[in-house]
Amino acid sequence: MTARTDPPTLDVHDVTVRFAGLTALDGLSLTVAPGSVHALIGPNGAGKSTCFNVLSGLCRPATGTVRLGGTELTRLAPHRIAALGVARTFQNIVTTDGTVADNLLLGRHALSRAGFAASALRLPTAVREQREHRARCREIAELVGLDAHFDTPVAALSYGDRKRVEFARALCLEPRVLLLDEPVAGMNAAERARTAEVVRDVRAHLGLSVLLVEHDMGLVMRLADEVTVLDFGRRIAHGSPEDVQRDPEVLRAYLGTGTPEEGAA
Ligand SMILES: Nc1ncnc2c1ncn2[C@@H]1O[C@H](COP(=O)(O)OP(=O)(O)OP(=O)(O)O)[C@@H](O)[C@H]1O
Incomplete structure (x- = not known):
């Protein structure tokens, strides 16, 4: 697999989201630099999932813009945003029945050129395309360490492997920006370490940017180039992992749940 050109900058500008009387995001701005791992952290209810929902088109902001390079994503439907190169994973595993290969092929659906009829009739172009998609899925399975399980039913896999199926x-989708929502939640120490390696490998090999929401502060501090800290929907700090860990506002926001380093948020 060859590295591609740098992904476009993901730019979130002054985004506000309100639910009835509650302001879930309050003028949030952040920039995910090309090829970087940017972590979004904050105590429970700070607005991290709401931010992911805006970025993936599941939630429409009251004000503000989201741009990927020169393309405005704000208020586009989720499938359009995905087609433009922003893919996400979810906190809870949402794999379907079937094998690892079946699940990964679902991820290729948006990239299929052959129409439904051509696929159903197994016309040569559709068959060739399907073969290419399968080969690419196998490469991606190798990259995330699932190659040995390619034809295994997802239901037979360990929790950590199932989380990796969702990642794969x-x-x-061949994203330029990957939104990773709590990729190591529920994993044991060995699985966490393995997933951190996989994120690093994926970034290096596929040349994409990652926006990471994660409560495991050890992982955040090891993986992130930049960290944005949210509290009550507002950005209270931004900088390198080292700077953010020392920031008095951040320590205050985490009081009662431990410091971010302790990772009990
Ligand atoms: N659909 C909704 N309707 C009403 N309120 C919502 C909705 N979604 C989120 N909220 C509220 O918005 C605020 C931000 O929630 P959000 O889930 O984005 O926080 P979070 O930082 O992801 O929290 P966690 O770490 O617990 O996942 C919370 O007060 C939450 O209760």
């Missing part, structure tokens, strides 16, 4: 399926 998002990669099958």
Whole structure:
């Protein structure tokens, strides 16, 4: 697999989201630099998932803009945003029945050129395309360490491997920016370390940017180039992992749940 050109900058500008009387995001701005890992952290209810929902088109902001390079994503439908190169994973595993290969092929669906009829009739172009998609899925399975399980039913896999299937399926969309929502939640120490390695490898090999929401502060501090800290929908700090860990506002926001370093948020 060859590295591609740098992904476009993802730019979130002054985004506000309100639910009835509650302001879930309050003028949030952040920039995910090309090829970087940018972590979005904050205590429970700070607005991290709401931010992901805006970025992936599941939630429409009251004000503000989201741009990927020169393209405005704000208020586009989720499938359009995905087609423009922003893929996401979810906190909870949402794999379907079937094998790892079946799940990864679902991730290629948006990239299929052959129409439904051509596929159903197994016309040569559709068959060739399907073969190419399968080969690419196998490459991605190798990259995330699932190659040995390619034809295994997802239901037979460990929790950590199932989380990686979801990760790999998002990669099958060939995203330029990957939104990773708590990729190591519920994993044991060995699985966490393995997933951190996989994120690093994926970034290096596929040349994409990552926006990471994660409560495991050890992982955030090891993986992130930049960190944005949210509290009550507002950005209270931004900088390198080292700077953010020392920021008095951040320590205050985490009081009662431990410091960010302790990762009990
Ligand atoms: N659909 C909704 N309707 C009403 N309120 C919502 C909705 N979604 C989120 N909220 C509220 O918006 C605020 C931000 O929630 P959000 O889930 O984005 O926080 P979070 O930082 O992702 O939290 P966690 O770490 O617990 O996942 C919370 O007060 C939450 O209760």
